[in-house]
Amino acid sequence: MGKEPVAVVGIGQTKHVAARRDVSIAGLVREAAQRALEDAELTWADIDAVVIGKAPDFFEGVMMPELYLADALGAVGKPMLRVHTAGSVGGSTALVATNLIAGRVHGTVLTLAYEKQSESNAMWGLSLPIPFQQPLLAGAGGFFAPHVRAYMRRTGAPDTVGSLVAYKDRRNALKNPYAHLHEHDITLEKVQASPMLWDPIRYSETCPSSDGACAMVLTDRAGAARSPRPPAWLHGGAMRSEPTLFAGKDFVSPQAGKDCAADVYRQAGIADPRRDIDAVEMYVPFSWYEPMWLENLGFAEEGEGWKLTESGVTELDGDLPVNMSGGVLSTNPIGASGMIRFAEAALQVRGQAGEHQVDGARRVLGHAYGGGSQFFSMWLVGAAPPAS
Amino acid sequence: MPAPRPLRDIAVVAFAQTDHRRTSDELSEVEMLMPVLHRVLAQTGLKTSDIGFTCSGSTDYLAGRAFSFTMALDGVGAWPPISESHVEMDGAWALYEAWTKLLTGDADTALVYAYGKSSPGSVRDVLTRQLDPYYVAPLWPDSVALAALQAQALIDAGDTDEPALAAVATRSRTSATGNSHAQLRGSVPQGDYAVRPLRTGDCPPIGDGAAAVILAAGERARELCERPAWIRGIDHRIEAHGLGVRDLTDSPSTRLAAERAGLFERPVDTAELHAPFSSQEVVLRKALRLDGSVDVNPSGGALAANPIMAAGLIRIGEAADRIRRGDSDRALAHATSGPCLQQNLVAVLEGEPR
Numbered sequence: 001m002g003k004e005p006v007a008v009v010g011i012g013q014t015k016h017v018a019a020r021r022d023v024s025i026a027g028l029v030r031e032a033a034q035r036a037l038e039d040a041e042l043t044w045a046d047i048d049a050v051v052i053g054k055a056p057d058f059f060e061g062v063m064m065p066e067l068y069l070a071d072a073l074g075a076v077g078k079p080m081l082r083v084h085t086a087g088s089v090g091g092s093t094a095l096v097a098t099n100l101i102a103g104r105v106h107g108t109v110l111t112l113a114y115e116k117q118s119e120s121n122a123m124w125g126l127s128l129p130i131p132f133q134q135p136l137l138a139g140a141g142g143f144f145a146p147h148v149r150a151y152m153r154r155t156g157a158p159d160t161v162g163s164l165v166a167y168k169d170r171r172n173a174l175k176n177p178y179a180h181l182h183e184h185d186i187t188l189e190k191v192q193a194s195p196m197l198w199d200p201i202r203y204s205e206t207c208p209s210s211d212g213a214c215a216m217v218l219t220d221r222a223g224a225a226r227s228p229r230p231p232a233w234l235h236g237g238a239m240r241s242e243p244t245l246f247a248g249k250d251f252v253s254p255q256a257g258k259d260c261a262a263d264v265y266r267q268a269g270i271a272d273p274r275r276d277i278d279a280v281e282m283y284v285p286f287s288w289y290e291p292m293w294l295e296n297l298g299f300a301e302e303g304e305g306w307k308l309t310e311s312g313v314t315e316l317d318g319d320l321p322v323n324m325s326g327g328v329l330s331t332n333p334i335g336a337s338g339m340i341r342f343a344e345a346a347l348q349v350r351g352q353a354g355e356h357q358v359d360g361a362r363r364v365l366g367h368a369y370g371g372g373s374q375f376f377s378m379w380l381v382g383a384a385p386p387a388s
Numbered sequence: 389m390p391a392p393r394p395l396r397d398i399a400v401v402a403f404a405q406t407d408h409r410r411t412s413d414e415l416s417e418v419e420m421l422m423p424v425l426h427r428v429l430a431q432t433g434l435k436t437s438d439i440g441f442t443c444s445g446s447t448d449y450l451a452g453r454a455f456s457f458t459m460a461l462d463g464v465g466a467w468p469p470i471s472e473s474h475v476e477m478d479g480a481w482a483l484y485e486a487w488t489k490l491l492t493g494d495a496d497t498a499l500v501y502a503y504g505k506s507s508p509g510s511v512r513d514v515l516t517r518q519l520d521p522y523y524v525a526p527l528w529p530d531s532v533a534l535a536a537l538q539a540q541a542l543i544d545a546g547d548t549d550e551p552a553l554a555a556v557a558t559r560s561r562t563s564a565t566g567n568s569h570a571q572l573r574g575s576v577p578q579g580d581y582a583v584r585p586l587r588t589g590d591c592p593p594i595g596d597g598a599a600a601v602i603l604a605a606g607e608r609a610r611e612l613c614e615r616p617a618w619i620r621g622i623d624h625r626i627e628a629h630g631l632g633v634r635d636l637t638d639s640p641s642t643r644l645a646a647e648r649a650g651l652f653e654r655p656v657d658t659a660e661l662h663a664p665f666s667s668q669e670v671v672l673r674k675a676l677r678l679d680g681s682v683d684v685n686p687s688g689g690a691l692a693a694n695p696i697m698a699a700g701l702i703r704i705g706e707a708a709d710r711i712r713r714g715d716s717d718r719a720l721a722h723a724t725s726g727p728c729l730q731q732n733l734v735a736v737l738e739g740e741p742r
Contacts, residue, residue: 002493003492003493003494024522025521055454056448056454056455057447057448057449057454057476057517058448058449058453058454059454060521061517061521062517062518062521062525063447063448063449063514063515063517063518064447064449064476064477064518064725064726065521066476066477066626067518067626067629067725067726067727067730067731068518068519068520068521068629069629070626070627070628070629070730070731071628071629071630075626076626076627076628077625077626077627077640077641077644078625078626079623079624079625079626080624080626080731081475081477081481081484081485082475082476082477082481083473083474083475083476083485084448084457084474084475084476085473085474086455086458092473095473096473096485096488099485099488099489099491099492099494100488102491102492103395103488103489103490103491103492104395104491105488105491119521125454126454126455238471239471239472239473240469240470240471240472241442241461241466241469241470241471241472242466242467242468242469242470243461243462243465243466243467244458244459244461244462245462246462246467254469255468255469256469259468259469260469263471371455371458372458374458374461375472
């Protein structure tokens with residue numbers, strides 16, 4: 001007997017903002033979970049287990065916060081797992097939850113990821129001095145900027161590409177009521193005129209710090225049959241990891257990312273991702289990562305990713321829309337960012353993405369990465385149940 | 389209601405652990421972990437690249453830095469890239485995640501590891517950061533004080549008394565004389581009160597350590613191990629966080645997890661309990677209905693060595709080793725997390741009939 005098919009039947013997000021001073025951490029996560037349950041038209045009693053993820057505990061200063069959050073998430077008397085795989089955690093958390101259903105351990109699982117970054121200072125949460133180790137160079141941008149520069153040198157991409165991505169994502173965010181940044185007066189010129197933070201990354205090409213949570217209700221075939229709204233079906237999911245630093249690591253296009261995508265495509269029967277996948281929610285915290293990941297994920301040949309971006313293919317009305325929701329560039333509650341990608345992919349194939357819906361999206365990829373481009377998690381969801 | 393029998397038989401086929409010590413200043417976490425990884429792989433002849441799935445358990449708050457587990461992963465040798473995940477929980481829960489992964493059929497083998505160095509900081513202070521961050525943690529109630537609250541509740545309920553608690557501690561550390569990895573062995577004085585009614589002898593040693601387990605499914609397990617320790621059931625449950633809403637003399641989450649794991653279907657001969665405080669063994673014995681016929685904590689348990697984040701995984705490894713050696717036919721292993729046994733995992737392990 002093969003794996004149990006897994007379906008997404010409920011999705012909930014908070015309105016992501018810089019600081020949710022009106023709620024505690026518990027209040028924040030419960031809001032997203034409640035919305036996911038309402039979407040699925042289920043109650044807390046229908047949930048068999050809870051799988052929760054977030055990025056480092058130092059971001060809020062609570063060690064293993066799942067213990068404190070058990071009550072808020074209706075987990076008392078139930079199994080509760082806590083996943084932590086750095087920036088990819090939102091995606092990994094969803095995948096751990098899918099395994100509980102695919103392995104027939106549970107029928108219906110609530111999975112949730114969050115970050116309440118306003119409770120502390122994320123940049124310093126990432127900048128603890130460790131002897132004999134390379135510091136993160138004043139936040140993540142300092143770590144990633146040299147790799148963006150390497151990409152530009154390697155491919156000959158003109159230095160205008162990054163701003164095109166940021167301009168696109170910020171405009172897409174205007175169509176997403178849950179997105180953090182709603183810059184109604186955004187122009188390409190404003191992006192290009194914004195201050196240089198970590199050359200070549202400009203201020204408007206970076207992600208914000210957000211408070212937010214994202215939740216999903218996952219269920220088995222029987223649960224999907226009872227769903228009041230169209231489910232999104234899991235067609236493939238995978239995680240891959242490689243060491244942070246080693247001679248021979250390709251920071252521009254890590255092997256773990258390529259392997260992870262290949263595993264997902266094999267499971268989903270995707271022969272040509274550019275043709276077979278309708279849209280992508282991609283983890284792009286700095287704008288240049290869109291062309292970089294287009295290549296890493298097999299949507300473009302090496303060196304060609306920036307051409308897709310430049311020609312408008314990744315626009316909301318393009319041939320391969322990327323980050324219809326506005327992406328990480330518009331909303332970044334770090335621990336939740338990966339799950340938001342996965343959830344937005346599911347929203348698209350359910351036809352429930354509202355103003356940022358891609359017409360006829362049948363198969364959509366959700367992508368997350370973390371660490372020093374070290375951890376990858378991805379899933380591909382479809383409007384139709386998987387073949388087997 | 390017992391859980392349905394898993395679709396695939398999965399077993400513990402190898403286990404290794406460090407010698408647990410009060411301090412390991414001269415070692416990084418990776419240096420502490422790597423010999424354990426090498427030893428557990430050597431038991432099966434597998435290499436990192438042969439393993440289908442890898443999962444670890446640890447906490448940034450012991451390391452004092454964000455993303456501390458990323459460096460441990462480097463020690464695994466994750467190249468070419470591996471299928472891997474991490475829980476910010478005791479390694480017993482990493483094993484649970486790996487078990488579910490094997491159930492899906494996506495992998496046939498899994499490497500599970502966990503580590504924790506408590507020595508660089510004050511673990512009593514560090515663990516207060518687990519508590520409700522708005523109402524409780526600012527008061528800094530430490531882990532020993534909370535355990536003492538539970539011990540006093542047990543005494544008040546007539547479930548135990550101080551001599552009985554001392555007997556638990558003495559029995560554990562006497563058993564540990566047979567465990568070369570244990571930190572506290574043999575005759576250990578019951579000592580002065582740490583927090584009344586708990587004496588230092590009722591409390592676990594603070595120490596550094598790591599552990600690793602290899603799981604395998606079906607025939608693969610038989611190829612890798614002469615007598616695999618089959619996981620017949622495994623389940624975990626969590627309770628409310630607030631101590632004021634829990635009956636501290638009972639552990640309903642342990643009982644429920646045990647039911648779901650099939651513990652009560654047939655007697656076990658061995659129980660490895662993760663009871664860091666002597667008083668917690670009293671609670672667990674009641675919840676798990678253990679009588680004098682069961683050999684409880686033959687390794688010495690957490691009172692002999694309690695490397696935080698690895699101690700629960702070690703219980704599973706110790707129970708599995710008893711089965712693999714032929715000292716046990718059916719054993720239970722238990723892991724806990726959170727203040728006063730808030731979250732509990734129960735696994736039932738069996739060897740094939742001899």
